[in-house]
Amino acid sequence: xxxxxxxxxxxxxxxxxxxxxxxxxxxxxxxxxxxxxxxxxxxxxxxxxxxxxxxxxxxxxxxxxxxxxxxxxxxxxxxxxxxxxxxxxxxxxxxxxxxxxxxxxxxxxxxxxxxxxxxxxxxxxxxxxxxxxxxxxxxxxxxxxxxxxxxxxxxxxxxxxxxxxxxxxxxxxxxxxxxxxxxxxxxxxxxxxxxxxxxxxxxxxxxxxxxxxxxxxxxxxxxxxxxxxxxxxxxxxxxxxxxxxxxxxxxxxxxxxxxxxxxxxxxxxxx
Amino acid sequence: xxxxxxxxxxxxxxxxxxxxxxxxxxxxxxxxxxxxxxxxxxxxxxxxxxxxxxxxxxxxxxxxxxxxxxxxxxxxxxxxxxxxxxxxxxxxxxxxxxxxxxxxxxxxxxxxxxxxxxxxxxxxxxxxxxxxxxxxxxxxxxxxxxxxxxxxxxxxxxxxxxxxxxxxxxxxxxxxxxxxxxxxxxxxxxxxxxxxxxxxxxxxxxxxxxxxxxxxxxxxxxxxxxxxxxxxxxxxxxxxxxxxxxxxxxxxxxxxxxxxxxxxxxxxxxxxxxxxxxxxxxxxxxxxxxxxxxxxxxxxxxxxx
Numbered sequence: 306x307x308x309x310x311x312x313x314x315x316x317x318x319x320x321x322x323x324x325x326x327x328x329x330x331x332x333x334x335x336x337x338x339x340x341x342x343x344x345x346x347x348x349x350x351x352x353x354x355x356x357x358x359x360x361x362x363x364x365x366x367x368x369x370x371x372x373x374x375x376x377x378x379x380x381x382x383x384x385x386x387x388x389x390x391x392x393x394x395x396x397x398x399x400x401x402x403x404x405x406x407x408x409x410x411x412x413x414x415x416x417x418x419x420x421x422x423x424x425x426x427x428x429x430x431x432x433x434x435x436x437x438x439x440x441x442x443x444x445x446x447x448x449x450x451x452x453x454x455x456x457x458x459x460x461x462x463x464x465x466x467x468x469x470x471x472x473x474x475x476x477x478x479x480x481x482x483x484x485x486x487x488x489x490x491x492x493x494x495x496x497x498x499x500x501x502x503x504x505x506x507x508x509x510x511x512x513x514x515x516x517x518x519x520x521x522x523x524x525x526x527x528x529x530x531x532x533x534x535x536x537x538x539x540x541x542x543x544x545x546x547x548x549x550x551x552x553x554x555x556x557x558x559x560x561x562x563x564x565x566x567x568x569x570x571x572x573x574x575x576x
Numbered sequence: 577x578x579x580x581x582x583x584x585x586x587x588x589x590x591x592x593x594x595x596x597x598x599x600x601x602x603x604x605x606x607x608x609x610x611x612x613x614x615x616x617x618x619x620x621x622x623x624x625x626x627x628x629x630x631x632x633x634x635x636x637x638x639x640x641x642x643x644x645x646x647x648x649x650x651x652x653x654x655x656x657x658x659x660x661x662x663x664x665x666x667x668x669x670x671x672x673x674x675x676x677x678x679x680x681x682x683x684x685x686x687x688x689x690x691x692x693x694x695x696x697x698x699x700x701x702x703x704x705x706x707x708x709x710x711x712x713x714x715x716x717x718x719x720x721x722x723x724x725x726x727x728x729x730x731x732x733x734x735x736x737x738x739x740x741x742x743x744x745x746x747x748x749x750x751x752x753x754x755x756x757x758x759x760x761x762x763x764x765x766x767x768x769x770x771x772x773x774x775x776x777x778x779x780x781x782x783x784x785x786x787x788x789x790x791x792x793x794x795x796x797x798x799x800x801x802x803x804x805x806x807x808x809x810x811x812x813x814x815x816x817x818x819x820x821x822x823x824x825x826x827x828x829x830x831x832x833x834x835x836x837x838x839x840x841x842x843x844x845x846x847x848x849x850x851x852x853x854x855x856x857x858x859x860x861x862x863x864x865x866x867x868x869x870x871x872x873x874x875x876x877x878x879x880x881x
């Protein structure tokens with residue numbers, strides 16, 4: 306069995322080779338393992354004695370896996386405290402990934418730390434001669450991620466929006482998407498960020514007749530399709546298996562997406 | 577093609593493959609997805625009267641040979657069950673088994689009464705979860721006396737057929753089965769997971785499951801379950817849902833030959849996803865056709881021993 310298969314169902318401890326602090330709340334870990342992750346997929350990160358959480362992958366270059374995470378809950382705050390040389394458990398990769406055709410014009414919309422998985426997409430899609438509009442948004446310029454990395458990519462045009470106007474357009478990044486859609490020639494739209502932003506993107510793309518694919522986030526127990534905790538109403542599609550990258554059409558048909566999610570006991574919680 | 581229908585406690589199942597409790601059973605959407613994929617019946621995740629928080633992650637580990645879990649029976653309580661079961665029953669593809677859970681014998685009364693109002697086809701009482709021992713002590717299913725007490729109580733507060741989810745982790749599984757039958761159980765689900773067992777990480781020397789130990793299922797337990805199901809089949813008259821290590825259609829046929837009327841399927845979803853239900857049915861049909869058997873019920877308990 307190859308390494309990727311061995312780490313599907315059971316975590317393996319790997320070394321954090323390097324840590325980059327992206328901003329006050331966000332760090333990137335360079336993990337000494339490749340699981341053959343495709344852009345959009347996620348892994349489960351295990352912190353022994355603390356918890357295990359699904360985290361999106363910011364890059365897998367065939368020798369190392371990058372995860373960029375926000376110190377938000379108990380587990381990610383503990384993760385934030387780790388140092389280079391420490392070890393974490395990893396298993397995966399899980400779920401669906403982004404796909405495109407050679408030469409496509411893609412709009413990637415990222416809210417906050419959603420920029421990390423979208424950077425992964427951009428990095429892969431330019432190898433297929435895609436032209437990319439990379440639209441980032443955050444509350445203020447200090448919370449914008451990966452700008453320098455995105456700017457270095459060829460065939461990628463960066464668009465910025467901030468809620469307070471400290472950089473780029475003052476307002477939501479969805480306004481930039483609206484203009485790009487109106488200008489035409491967009492093959493597909495991909496998005497990762499807060500669900501209300503994503504919901505707006507699904508609606509805008511549907512109005513414009515452009516296909517959208519969205520990274521969806523839900524509370525998960527297993528991460529590999531067994532427990533049923535992340536099934537979306539009403540289709541029952543699992544965010545861990547039929548997602549996390551799901552089509553805008555599927556999400557538009559869901560009474561759940563953009564309205565509520567479920568907590569760790571399965572109770573509905575309004576967004 | 578053979579007739580795969582099975583009549584179980586007066587309820588007709590279109591095929592004998594029943595989604596076991598704890599898999600894809602949190603919401604109506606998950607249950608309906610599994611039913612559409614070809615399950616002959618579905619079982620909810622354990623329903624509590626009030627909210628119950630389970631264990632932290634990791635809660636599940638899968639390997640080629642076995643699967644282990646300690647989810648800790650999380651549930652939002654009866655209000656969520658009301659909404660989700662009503663939603664399932666609107667569509668009602670295949671029979672619904674409501675699995676219920678409570679801390680102590682007397683606590684089953686309230687939850688069973690509430691769940692009965694929601695009108696599932698059958699009720700399964702979870703007396704045997706092996707991964708909440710720290711919280712509740714030895715499962716009720718490990719005691720002849722407690723099994724009899726809880727079955728009598730539950731039977732007095734519902735008109736639905738009652739299935740007892742049995743524990744394999746007992747000295748005398750036949751004795752427990754007989755006690756359940758004598759107390760009035762309509763059927764037995766044999767079995768819950770084995771153990772608890774422990775999976776550790778070699779590097780950290782730590783158990784991987786947050787709960788440290790968990791219930792073992794998957795391919796490795798099938799021979800143990802086949803033997804114990806057959807022991808119980810020979811001793812009781814009530815029907816059995818044979819559950820444990822059934823991954824393929826041939827596994828399901830073996831389980832039925834050992835005495836199961838229905839076959840519980842859970843961990844299979846890890847190996848073959850929900851699409852595995854349809855694949856199992858195809859394999860079952862193929863075998864029955866090859867052997868000239870027109871009714872699947874004719875193979876129940878036909879083990880030549």
